[in-house]
Amino acid sequence: MTTQEQAHWSDRDFPEAAKELLQDSQIRSNVRHATNVIQAKRNNVVGELSDWQQLRDAGAAIRAHSLAHLHFYLAQFEEACTRAGGQVHWARDSAEANRIILGLIQKHDAKEVIKIKTMTSEEIGLNQNLEANGIHPIETDLAELIIQLGHDKPSHFVVPALHKNRQEVREIFKREMNLPDLGERPEDLASAARTYLREKYLRVKVAVSGANFLIAENGAVCIVESEGNGRMCLTLPDVLISLVGIEKVLPKYRDMEVFLQTLPRSATGERMNPYNSIWTGVHEGDGPKEFHVVLLDNRRSPILGDAESRQTLQCIRCAACLNVCPVYHQTGGHAYESVYAGPIGAILTPQLHSMTEGRSLPYASSLCGACYEVCPVKINIPEVLIHLRGKIVEEDQKTFSGKFGMWNMGMQAAAFLFASSSRLSLAQHLGQIGQKLVVSQNGVIERLPSMLSGWTQTRDLMPLPDQTFRDWWAQRKPSADHGIVKEESDVE
């Protein structure tokens, strides 16, 4: 058995990683094509629901309520799941989750596990940890299989191999499955994957999954998927281990009414998912004989404690915000250097690292608001982005380099000018004179110094006109016959 060495996330910041990805025309074209297709489907099936906005409101309310009473619903879930024959484990962080899962697999002497697509397992680096301990994880989701066989990393948490096109997938399968004559039709590729995976389903005795939802009142776990690989993993093995973030709990079974409408429409543009699995505990002669739920905190609790950004945890991982994001369109997911890419990744990732990593991500947005508009649980992502920027600025201002850096100095100077119109006016006049140093012969600014040079690498800047509006106004109506020219009412 060969090990499947996975690619690792680097600690490059977003602008640097993005710059590299912007050079990759193949990835950009794949990302553009895929997001356009998904978005068109999404808009189509969302548009046919007259109560879409009400469903968003309901989804947001249910998720906010669950988070506000999370301790209660998690305890209720544990009680109900245990009563149904499941075993619930609590993991404070990735290390603890990895230890629990490894222990369970080793208890059954398993050397292989089959996996259903679980981004939470990517979050804790489960595959790498299992490999290091001599256990081979086999991804069964088609996209995750492509990622694993291609020694790649996911770029989208619903469609992890979105950055690969069909020809690239064919090359990976030809090489890794030893199929030199593999065709390139979708059915050829699906058939190759099916043959490859069927044998694993029938042989491997332990499965690892994530979950879309936990249901507190009856201890049920829900997974929605498109390929049926999930159903195989959930029913065929003897042992099923589900790794789930603590935020995924819903109070009641009937809450699914909302999410089984909004999630598939937002995620894949389908009215409902082809496979909706909801299971409760273990049952004699049916499904796994042993069922474990590992509840993962991994720095989710501190997010709950922040009233401004708690809404981040309302996320149901539909990825609609990625598909609609103009930044994601340009770079794809790898630029975020995180399992969670796109707008939601830009707010979730730094918080999952207590703002010690991913600090460039809250700035990886033009704040255009498209993400908030499509979010089925109404997470105001731009608002949270600004909140996180505020935290970063405040922390930076406590350091010497942050306090005396160009950004802070510039912003302090601007704030000083905006406190008074006479200061602003003076600065405008100085700018009109001073700009002579940077205005080119053709009358525009083609090159700016230092941190402003980013603007002029692709863009000209028009020079300041000779007269500001306020000067024009003052000159136009000295007698103030049409309006009142108010006295300075500055707050100094």
Add this chain to the structure above:
Amino acid sequence: MRVSLFITCYNDTLFPETGKSVVRVLERLGHTVEFRAGQTCCGQMHWNTGYLNEAVPILRHFVEVYRDAETIVVPSSSCVSMMRDHYLKAAESVGDMRLAADVQALLPRIYEFTEFLVKKLGVEDVGATYPHKVTFHTSCHSERSLHLGDIPIRLLKQVRGLQLLKLENPQECCGFGGTFSIKNADVSSAMLADKVRTVLNTGAEVCTAVDNSCLMHLYGSLHRQRTFVRTAHIAEILASTAGDRA
């Protein structure tokens, strides 16, 4: 009606023609325009970049200047969205309940320029003539914060001589995003390239919008690429009359 113009800091400094045009349109419609010389900035740049503590005095200054204004008109949807979406929160974040109350009292009297014409005045034909091929870029804040919908388009459709050409993906961001265009200059430029391509595809002579920030960004690339497409704030189009030099 007595209309108080909040010109915004960058229109004041970079786009005085936009302000003059707003004055011209409003006076043509029989309204009195006042300009409060104490005005500076709405605080958006500081707020959106994360300088939240620095933004609060700026918005406090704005509230002080306009506290007793009857109606405030702003030729920038992003500045109005700063006020509507963030002012109250900003005031509350520093625990200044008096400021919060002032903000709440002031907000209903603040209008974006085209919103003021159509929603408040009920005017769509402002008597403009502009014999050019024009395409309209829907700025992010006008669409997703102010929900202006087809308000600017309705105004443009009444302009004599104007041929309106449809832009592909009109509501996709141009990539400006304030300091985003500097902090993430490469991604911003890539977004701009897409937007400029759609503008050029229309065959328009002029690209317009309700925000000069997007237009400044678009101009930057249109000029760098030596195209002949100009940018003009919608107020400048609505101010134009048959007697103007085209």
